[in-house]
Amino acid sequence: MAKNKTALRVNNVSMKFNLSSEKVDNIKEYFIKMIKKELMYQEFWALKNIDFEVKKGDRVGILGLNGAGKSTLLKVIAGVLKPTEGSVECFGKIAPLLELGAGFDRQYTGAENIFLYGAVLGYSKDFIKEKYDDIVEFSELGKFIDVPVKNYSSGMKARLGFSIATVVEPEILILDEVLSVGDKKFRKKCEARIKSMFDKGVTVLFVSHSTSQVLRMCNKGILLENGQLIAQGEAEEIVDLYDEKLGMERDEG
Numbered sequence: 490m491a492k493n494k495t496a497l498r499v500n501n502v503s504m505k506f507n508l509s510s511e512k513v514d515n516i517k518e519y520f521i522k523m524i525k526k527e528l529m530y531q532e533f534w535a536l537k538n539i540d541f542e543v544k545k546g547d548r549v550g551i552l553g554l555n556g557a558g559k560s561t562l563l564k565v566i567a568g569v570l571k572p573t574e575g576s577v578e579c580f581g582k583i584a585p586l587l588e589l590g591a592g593f594d595r596q597y598t599g600a601e602n603i604f605l606y607g608a609v610l611g612y613s614k615d616f617i618k619e620k621y622d623d624i625v626e627f628s629e630l631g632k633f634i635d636v637p638v639k640n641y642s643s644g645m646k647a648r649l650g651f652s653i654a655t656v657v658e659p660e661i662l663i664l665d666e667v668l669s670v671g672d673k674k675f676r677k678k679c680e681a682r683i684k685s686m687f688d689k690g691v692t693v694l695f696v697s698h699s700t701s702q703v704l705r706m707c708n709k710g711i712l713l714e715n716g717q718l719i720a721q722g723e724a725e726e727i728v729d730l731y732d733e734k735l736g737m738e739r740d741e742g
Contacts, residue, residue, distance in 0.1 A: 495580055496661055496692035497543040497566065502575035504536040504561055504716075535561040536716045539575070543709075545660075548693040550703035550724055552731040553713035559696045562713065563587060563665050566694065581660030581692065584610070586651065595639040599630055599649055602638055606653050620656045627682075628652040629675065644672075651679055658686050664695045680706065700728045 508531045536558045543549055551559050564570040566577050567585035592609040593602045603624055607617040617624075625634050628649045638646060662683070683693070683706065697703055703710065703724060710727025712720040712734075720730050 494544055495542055495578075496545040496547070497580070497694070498578040499539055499541050499562075499566065500576045500578065502536055502539045502562075502565055502572045502577065503534060504558075504565060504570065505573040506533045506535055507531070508533050534716055536565070536572070539713075539716075539718050541711060541718060541721055543692060543694065545581075545692055546690045547709050548687060548695065548707040550707035550710040550727065551694060551696045551713065552700070552703065552710060552727060554734065556715075557713040558716040559713055560587075560665055561716075563663050563694060563696060567663050579661060583661045583663060584654060584657070584659035585663040585665075586654050587663065587665045593638045593646060593650070596637055598637055599628075599634040599641070600625075602649065603634075603653055606650065607656075610654060612657070624649075624652045624656055627678075644675075648675060655682055655686075658689060658691060661692045661694070662686065664693065664697075666696055666698070700731060704728055 539558075539562060551562065553559050561570065563585070564587065565572050566579075567583060567587060568577075569585070569587065592606050594605055597605060603621060604614065604617050608614070612620075628634070628651075630645060630649060633641070633645065638649075641649075664683070680702075687693070687706075693707070695703065695707055707724040710722065710724045710731075711718055712727050712730055714734070720727060
């Protein structure tokens with residue numbers, strides 16, 4: 490029975506990247522060095538032995554200083570990156586809102602990209618047609634919906650991306666700093682849409698640098714430091730720990 494109450498399990502996940510430890514001036518030089526096996530790499534572990542479980546309906550805020558591994562962790566959970574070690578088990582349909590609008594074609598209009606991005610997210614053409622007006626209305630793009638996306642600001646792209654991605658309600662929602670886009674009014678609207686999902690028992694993993702946002706939206710928290718999970722528990726407790734760490738870093742600076 491316990492398995493039914495689990496939305497997500499991260500089993501001892503580690504993620505290694507090979508960083509080139511020397512400067513290569515151009516692609517030709519890179520390939521020559523690669524063929525001659527002269528490239529020197531430095532191992533970098535972005536995540537090390539991350540182990541935790543998320544219960545259905547929990548809203549988990551992931552906190553940590555820059556470079557702690559927060560975004561890497563979300564990408565591993567979403568299946569964008571394959572972990573070097575360990576595994577992730579998901580019990581439900583995931584909607585990752587990682588890089589909003591990353592799947593857009595710059596030459597196409599916003600309207601065309603609704604269908605394109607919708608297809609990338611696995612929605613049928615009929616479903617998108619049915620939801621089209623809702624998406625446009627929520628995005629507040631108005632007549633700009635018929636303008637090529639190459640003329641959009643990053644905020645406009647993020648608004649359209651958010652509107653498309655949240656038109657259905659997944660069982661597990663993964664958010665990486667997406668609520669920091671657009672103006673204050675639009676951010677509040679995005680928060681309200683996500684909070685309406687909470688009432689339906691959606692499980693959320695949420696990376697944000699805003700502790701007030703984490704406290705408003707999350708009941709649980711985890712704290713990462715240098716790729717390691719150093720604390721997990723109630724959101725208030727984890728935010729306090731994070732604030733302490735921030736204070737210590739400022740004092741040392």
